[in-house]
Amino acid sequence: MPWLLSSQLDCMSSSPSERQCERTAFSFYCSVRERLPVWLLEDMRCMEVFCWDDGHPRAFLPSEALLYALIHDHQDYARYLLNRYSVSALRAPRCSFCCCHGSGAPHLSIAVRYDRLAILGMMMVALKAYGEQSRRQEYLDSCGSCSHVADAGKSAVQLAVELSHADCLLLLLVEGAQPVGLDTALQRLVSCDASVRRHAQRCLDYLLLFLPSPPPLQRLQDEPQRWQSLLGNEVFSWLCGLAPPPLLLQALRCLVQFGSDQISMLPDFLQPHSRQ
Template identity: 80%
Template sequence: MPWLLSSQVECLSSSPSQRQCERTAFSLYCAVRERLPVWLLEDMRCMEVFSWEDGHPRAFLPSEALLYALVHDHQDYARYLLDKYSVSALRAPRCSFCCCRGGGAPHLAVAVRYDRMAILSMMVEALKDCDSSSWRQDYLDSYSGCSHAADAGKSAVQLAVELSRPDCLLLLLVHGAYPAGLDAALQRLVSSDMADRRHAQRCLDFLLLFLPKPAAPHCLRDEPQRWQSLLGNEVFSWLCGLAPPPLLLQALRCLARSGPDQISALPNFLQPHSWQ
């Protein structure tokens, strides 16, 4: 539990061996935070640092080290772990809080929450090494496996929408994540202050680029005049199933699927918001 102070660890741990494991785990956390060289971090992880599991110490897993690299944006260490261990570095580690085996895609959630675009890009590229396309799709769309986690029950895409992380959202969608969270995106659009509204608008725009035939959200049916004014007549009519998608949206869909840089490089009058 590297987020605990040493005094707290001693209160929570039941044996000297477990306390020693937690101290060494905290030392690795601090070493990653200080951006120490990759070779030194790997020496620590493989030979000096231990986690406590089922009454016995064990070496730290690459997936656990990757979570530390994400939190502290140690891009060199993240690149090393993903290059050497590929998708195994993305496996959900065992939860140290509830001792469950974990599940979902905690690395994607942490990358989105901390807005670690560089490492998120490395991770989605590493997913291409997976032999199973179904596993890759399940991973991109999975939810947190632990009910106590802050982001439990949310996919990385939903979290990106809720936190208004448009760059993270576009990267995930381009690599095949399902465009969930339309209702949340609409609510963020009206609840955000002026400083965040631009990001919320871009998140909504990117979702619309990747949505299959949408079902009209309840809010559109409940307040049609308000949403028609906010979204524009063409987008509103499409979301309500009354018209085909706008022509510009259809054209940009093909461009968006070719890579996130393609949309960002467009001039302002061709950006997604211009169809409204």
């Protein structure tokens, strides 16, 4: 448990071997945090650092090292792990609390939570190593099932909407993640602080770009005047099923298929949030 102080570790372990594993794990965590060179981190991971697993020590897995690289934004180390181990570096580690087999996509969730856009892009490249589109889709849309895992039950897209991390959201959607969380995006738009409202607006706009058809939303029917004022007449009518998608929205949908950077390169008056 590398987030504990070394003085706390002695109180939690029952054997000298386990205590030694915890000390080396904490040392590895600190080394990644300090962004030491990749070759040194790999030497530590393979030869010096051990986890205590089922009563036996073992080396840190590449997927566990990638979690540390994500948390501390060590881009060089993340790039090495993804290039060297490909999709195996994205496997969910086993939960240390209940010892259940890893599930979901914790690397995606952590990348979104910490807004690690550069490493998230590297992960999207690594995902192309999956031979079948269905496996990539399953990974992009997966939700952690273990209750001990942070953000359990939420996909990376849902988390990006909740946190208003618009750039991460756009990258996930371009790569094929399902555009879920529209109702959350609407609620976020009206409940967030003014300092993050622009990012919340961008999240809503990006979801609209990828929605094949708008789902029925009760909140639009409950307060039509309020939402018509916030969304504009064309978008509001489309979400209510009263009109086709606005022309600008349809044009942007075609453009975004060529990559997430295509939207950001547009002048401000053509950005999705300028549709009103």
